[in-house]
Amino acid sequence: MSNATTANHDDHHDHHPTGLARWLFTTNHKEIGTLYLVFSLIMFLVGGAMALVIRAELFAPGLQLVNPEFFNQMTTMHALVMIFGAVMPAFVGLANWMIPMMIGGPDMALPRMNNWSFWILPFAFTILLSTLFMPSGAPASGWTLYPPLSLQGGNSLAFVILSIHLMGISSIMGAINVIATILNMRAPGMTLLRMPLFVWTWLITAFLLIAVMPVLAGAVTMLLTDRFFGTSFFDAAGGGDPVLYQHIFWFFGHPEVYILILPAFGIISEIIPTFSRKRLFGYTAMVYATATIAFLSFTVWAHHMFTVGMPLGAQLFFMYATMVIAVPTGVKIFNWISTMWRGSMTFETPMLFALGFLVMFTIGGLSGLMLAIVPADYQYHDSYFVVAHFHYVLVTGAVFAIMAGVYYWLPKWTGHMYDEKLGKIHFWWSTISVNVLFFPQHYLGLAGMPRRIPDYAIQFTEFNMISSIGGFAFGFAQLLFAYIVWKCVRGGAPATAQVWEGARGLEWTVPSPAPLHTFDTPPKVDDSVTAHKDELS
Amino acid sequence: MKRTNELIVALAVLAVVTVITWGLFAVGDNMPRGVTPFSKDVYHLHNTVLGIVTVIGILVFTAMFTSVVVHRKSKGYEPAKFTHSTKAEITWTTIPILILIVIAIPATSVLIDMEDTGGAEMNVKITGYQWLWKYDYIEDGISFYSALDRDSNRARQIGSGINPRDVDNYLLEVDNRLVLPTNTRIRFLLTADDVIHSWWVPELGWKRDAIPGMINEAWTYIEEEGVYRGQCAELCGKDHGFMPIVVEAVSPEEYRRWVEAQGGEVAMEPEEHPGFVGRDRASGSDEQPEESAETINIAVLEQG
Numbered sequence: 001m002s003n004a005t006t007a008n009h010d011d012h013h014d015h016h017p018t019g020l021a022r023w024l025f026t027t028n029h030k031e032i033g034t035l036y037l038v039f040s041l042i043m044f045l046v047g048g049a050m051a052l053v054i055r056a057e058l059f060a061p062g063l064q065l066v067n068p069e070f071f072n073q074m075t076t077m078h079a080l081v082m083i084f085g086a087v088m089p090a091f092v093g094l095a096n097w098m099i100p101m102m103i104g105g106p107d108m109a110l111p112r113m114n115n116w117s118f119w120i121l122p123f124a125f126t127i128l129l130s131t132l133f134m135p136s137g138a139p140a141s142g143w144t145l146y147p148p149l150s151l152q153g154g155n156s157l158a159f160v161i162l163s164i165h166l167m168g169i170s171s172i173m174g175a176i177n178v179i180a181t182i183l184n185m186r187a188p189g190m191t192l193l194r195m196p197l198f199v200w201t202w203l204i205t206a207f208l209l210i211a212v213m214p215v216l217a218g219a220v221t222m223l224l225t226d227r228f229f230g231t232s233f234f235d236a237a238g239g240g241d242p243v244l245y246q247h248i249f250w251f252f253g254h255p256e257v258y259i260l261i262l263p264a265f266g267i268i269s270e271i272i273p274t275f276s277r278k279r280l281f282g283y284t285a286m287v288y289a290t291a292t293i294a295f296l297s298f299t300v301w302a303h304h305m306f307t308v309g310m311p312l313g314a315q316l317f318f319m320y321a322t323m324v325i326a327v328p329t330g331v332k333i334f335n336w337i338s339t340m341w342r343g344s345m346t347f348e349t350p351m352l353f354a355l356g357f358l359v360m361f362t363i364g365g366l367s368g369l370m371l372a373i374v375p376a377d378y379q380y381h382d383s384y385f386v387v388a389h390f391h392y393v394l395v396t397g398a399v400f401a402i403m404a405g406v407y408y409w410l411p412k413w414t415g416h417m418y419d420e421k422l423g424k425i426h427f428w429w430s431t432i433s434v435n436v437l438f439f440p441q442h443y444l445g446l447a448g449m450p451r452r453i454p455d456y457a458i459q460f461t462e463f464n465m466i467s468s469i470g471g472f473a474f475g476f477a478q479l480l481f482a483y484i485v486w487k488c489v490r491g492g493a494p495a496t497a498q499v500w501e502g503a504r505g506l507e508w509t510v511p512s513p514a515p516l517h518t519f520d521t522p523p524k525v526d527d528s529v530t531a532h533k534d535e536l537s
Numbered sequence: 538m539k540r541t542n543e544l545i546v547a548l549a550v551l552a553v554v555t556v557i558t559w560g561l562f563a564v565g566d567n568m569p570r571g572v573t574p575f576s577k578d579v580y581h582l583h584n585t586v587l588g589i590v591t592v593i594g595i596l597v598f599t600a601m602f603t604s605v606v607v608h609r610k611s612k613g614y615e616p617a618k619f620t621h622s623t624k625a626e627i628t629w630t631t632i633p634i635l636i637l638i639v640i641a642i643p644a645t646s647v648l649i650d651m652e653d654t655g656g657a658e659m660n661v662k663i664t665g666y667q668w669l670w671k672y673d674y675i676e677d678g679i680s681f682y683s684a685l686d687r688d689s690n691r692a693r694q695i696g697s698g699i700n701p702r703d704v705d706n707y708l709l710e711v712d713n714r715l716v717l718p719t720n721t722r723i724r725f726l727l728t729a730d731d732v733i734h735s736w737w738v739p740e741l742g743w744k745r746d747a748i749p750g751m752i753n754e755a756w757t758y759i760e761e762e763g764v765y766r767g768q769c770a771e772l773c774g775k776d777h778g779f780m781p782i783v784v785e786a787v788s789p790e791e792y793r794r795w796v797e798a799q800g801g802e803v804a805m806e807p808e809e810h811p812g813f814v815g816r817d818r819a820s821g822s823d824e825q826p827e828e829s830a831e832t833i834n835i836a837v838l839e840q841g
């Protein structure tokens with residue numbers, strides 16, 4: 001593999017606008033990937049600031065800083081911004097940058113749609129965040145928007161629903177693009193079972209997105225008509241059913257959980273082999289485990305609603321189905337450890353974040369297994385135990401994987417090595433503080449503290465204080481992250497094409513920084529260049 | 538040589554991981570054991586599952602950190618070439634399935650027990666309002682509202698100048714407690730007037746949603762006299778954090794005396810209640826909560 005395959009065909013592509021217009025009209029997968037990643041970082045800091053308002057209020061018992069109504073707006077907006085604004089766009093950004101390079105394609109299959117699906121997002125989030133300044137305030141009924149509570153709010157609900165529709169359209173277009181790219185743009189020889197796991201996990205995630213985003217759109221549209229047009233889908237007095245909303249919402253919501261974690265699995269599956277200098281263990285099993293998890297994710301939604309009063313048979317079904325997900329998830333963790341086993345490991349920042357992911361995602365997965373046990377869930381449900389669980393999975397799971405991926409590919413994007421020393425400080429600072437932040441929340445939940453409360457009884461004071469201190473430490477660590485990225489974009493030691501000694505795969509055969517156009521002529525792919533090998537063939 | 542090395546490191550890592558885990562258990566709180574047969578079952582189930590996942594976690598982390606310590610490039614470790622092991626993969630698919638079955642069996646039986654709400658000796662209807670609870674003792678004809686007590690309510694206002702630490706049972710005290718007899722099988726019928734609430738007293742072992750337009754059932758059998766405190770667990774608006782629950786469990790004799798002392802008093806409207814914390818929602822609700830409550834009472838009694 002050489003640079004010859006990546007030569008710029010400037011004759012088709014030299015009419016590039018500059019300045020703002022370059023970014024507004026770009027159809028290049030790398031530039032759009034950058035836009036997504038920058039947008040996601042901004043949203044991560046905005047959502048993080050909201051989390052700090054929450055943690056500041058919860059530092060001590062009594063209300064000190066915000067009134068309960070605003071507190072509820074913060075918990076609601078924090079979740080919406082982090083899920084739809086930070087984590088999902090970050091994965092789409094990584095997909096844009098990496099999928100074409102990983103499969104040897106010249107760009108995404110649908111470049112103009114790619115531009116559009118990004119540029120919807122700033123408008124969607126401007127609308128969402130503008131509700132904070134409306135007379136009726138931002139939504140305050142939790143990100144799940146359960147009726148009847150969500151219907152008590154003012155007109156800002158209509159803006160929230162519009163923004164959710166926009167985010168949904170953006171996600172669906174992004175997903176269609178990913179599927180079209182993976183199925184059509186692969187270089188000759190890049191068979192499906194030679195694709196990097198990041199590509200596989202994204203392919204499966206894209207199908208999940210197309211399946212469930214319309215379900216969310218349907219649910220919130222019914223809220224809209226209930227609130228403004230006199231329908232009563234969810235109003236018992238009019239023959240509706242408030243629990244119906246929860247079923248529809250979580251039919252979207254549980255696959256959404258996997259939309260947020262499957263690409264993370266993909267990133268980790270790329271990083272661990274590189275820094276272990278050993279091919280991924282059980283590649284084919286990893287692909288099947290991912291597909292199994294995705295399929296099962298459609299059958300477990302009601303585990304979020306065990307306390308609504310379902311028939312015994314339904315509760316048993318959802319308990320067993322949820323427990324079964326532990327099996328393919330376990331396969332993944334065992335395969336990652338087997339990849340490390342008898343490798344030749346080094347511990348650069350991406351690997352550190354991947355190992356952090358492995359430990360803390362396992363903790364989140366194990367508490368998830370506990371939550372599946374219905375009688376015990378009658379205690380855990382809606383307590384801080386749940387808050388601890390999903391933050392272990394989403395922050396130390398999804399977010400840590402995204403950071404691992406950013407450190408891993410940053411030299412490829414910028415052509416510079418990031419500051420390794422600062423990267424390591426960022427890792428240790430984040431890892432220690434995030435555990436100080438979330439681990440005590442397990443204790444709070446078990447001791448009986450409900451979630452989404454602005455004030456609490458005296459016996460919960462110590463662990464809340466510890467958690468808040470961890471929260472502020474973790475929050476400020478992310479400013480360091482932003483600085484490290486910025487510094488790396490500006491300069492640094494030049495990166496080689498391969499960047500990492502153990503790196504394999506097409507993306508490492510192009511120069512660093514990757515030129516705007518790569519693989520205009522498809523590379524020839526065989527087992528010697530791919531990161532993984534289907535060991536069954 | 539390398540093999541011993543791995544084993545020794547593994548034992549050392551195991552010791553460290555175990556000590557850290559033990560420390561995490563030692564400093565923290567666990568779920569309360571509770572005072573009902575169900576809460577004790579849940580407590581044991583919780584401890585069993587927690588024990589199992591802890592052992593799994595310790596083993597996973599031991600394998601992982603052993604590898605991190607031993608299989609390093611800086612120690613000149615050459616990477617192995619294997620990428621597959623059918624035997625290992627079958628093992629770590631089968632063993633988790635067996636563990637899950639071991640967990641599922643007690644979980645199923647405890648759940649079946651909870652869902653059987655028959656044989657009740659008395660019925661209490663619980664209605665959630667923004668932001669207080671109403672209790673109707675169906676057989677004894679008693680009915681009252683229960684809201685956050687005045688002291689807590691005063692202290693919780695922004696800038697109240699009152700230190701929450703100076704208030705007894707801050708946020709966990711009500712004006713009218715739910716008095717219940719011990720050693721009696723009590724069935725609860727839960728519903729709500731406005732939005733969804735959730736009734737949770739950890740010492741009883743469960744929470745159950747109170748949903749407008751629906752009636753949920755749950756039951757309890759309190760074995761020990763005492764005062765048990767809980768809170769609304771489902772976000773229900775601005776004062777969701779301020780609608781506590783206090784159960785006072787007394788002996789059946791004492792309970793009868795308490796019933797007589799109530800003298801068949803009828804509940805007032807929530808707005809007239811001195812502990813009422815405010816119903817300033819945008820839409821307001823002008824339907825009569827009493828009306829729907831009565832209909833439900835009749836339906837329940839007909840059911841037996």
Ligand SMILES: [Cu+2]
Pocket residue numbers: 253254257300301303304
């Ligand atoms: Cu779920």
Ligand SMILES: [Cu+2]
Pocket residue numbers: 733734735769770771772773774776777778780
């Ligand atoms: Cu509530």
